[in-house]
Amino acid sequence: QQKVQQSPESLSVPEGGMASFNCTSSDRNFQYFWWYRQHSGEGPKALMSIFSDGDKKEGRFTAHLNKASLHVSLHIRDSQPSDSALYFCAAKDDKVVFGTGTRLQVSP
Amino acid sequence: DPKIIQKPKYLVAVTGSEKILICEQYLGHNAMYWYRQSAKKPLEFMFSYSYQKLMDNQTASSRFQPQSSKKNHLDLQITALKPDDSATYFCASSQEAQGGNERLFFGHGTKLSVL
Numbered sequence: 587q588q589k590v591q592q593s594p595e596s597l598s599v600p601e602g603g604m605a606s607f608n609c610t611s612s613d614r615n616f617q618y619f620w621w622y623r624q625h626s627g628e629g630p631k632a633l634m635s636i637f638s639d640g641d642k643k644e645g646r647f648t649a650h651l652n653k654a655s656l657h658v659s660l661h662i663r664d665s666q667p668s669d670s671a672l673y674f675c676a677a678k679d680d681k682v683v684f685g686t687g688t689r690l691q692v693s694p
Numbered sequence: 695d696p697k698i699i700q701k702p703k704y705l706v707a708v709t710g711s712e713k714i715l716i717c718e719q720y721l722g723h724n725a726m727y728w729y730r731q732s733a734k735k736p737l738e739f740m741f742s743y744s745y746q747k748l749m750d751n752q753t754a755s756s757r758f759q760p761q762s763s764k765k766n767h768l769d770l771q772i773t774a775l776k777p778d779d780s781a782t783y784f785c786a787s788s789q790e791a792q793g794g795n796e797r798l799f800f801g802h803g804t805k806l807s808v809l
Contacts, residue, residue: 618795620797620798622798627802628802628803629698629784629786629800629801629802629803630737630784630798630800631800632797632798632799635795635797637795674736674737676798678795678796680750681739681742681750681752682727682739682796682798683739684729684736684737684738684739685736686736687736687737
């Protein structure tokens with residue numbers, strides 16, 4: 587069973603819109619969460635981490651963590667076509683485990 | 695300039711053959727990893743090394759053998775290749791392996807196709 591589940595599988599938003607991703611883990615040993623982004627033909631790149639309950643904002647990106655429900659989310663405001671990519675949630679206990687991924691398409 | 699170099703970028707192999715995937719990192723990191731990505735599965739952890747020592751192995755098959763000749767090298771030898779081994783293999787590194795909030799840095803990957 588996949589320990590880190592993401593939804594939706596794919597997402598399409600217009601340029602300037604808000605993109606939202608969800609991630610739920612099934613293991614309470616996970617203490618640190620990251621969001622990664624992968625453009626086509628490249629390796630994943632880290633966007634931001636969160637390990638305290640609540641919101642964390644970095645520019646257009648806001649992450650939210652609820653440890654009680656093991657739920658993490660990522661929101662991208664003012665989405666740009668260059669944000670089109672595969673987004674992964676990642677959680678760490680003794681190793682980093684990646685979620686199933688959400689593919690974002692931002693249309694001009 | 696890429697700080698994690700994977701070679702080759704594309705690799706075609708025949709069933710039953712053996713291949714070595716190369717990875718070098720120039721970030722000064724002490725931990726290195728291999729992940730596999732295929733259409734059927736998301737990024738799947740394979741191995742982690744810290745200071746050239748194997749820390750974790752989540753690969754069921756002994757056909758996959760990591761090799762670390764230097765601290766900044768972690769190659770992946772795959773023997774008796776099967777079509778199911780077709781995937782993109784990513785090398786990654788982090789400053790330390792056991793730190794709580796380590797960010798992973800990934801190479802561009804080696805896309806392996808087994809015919």
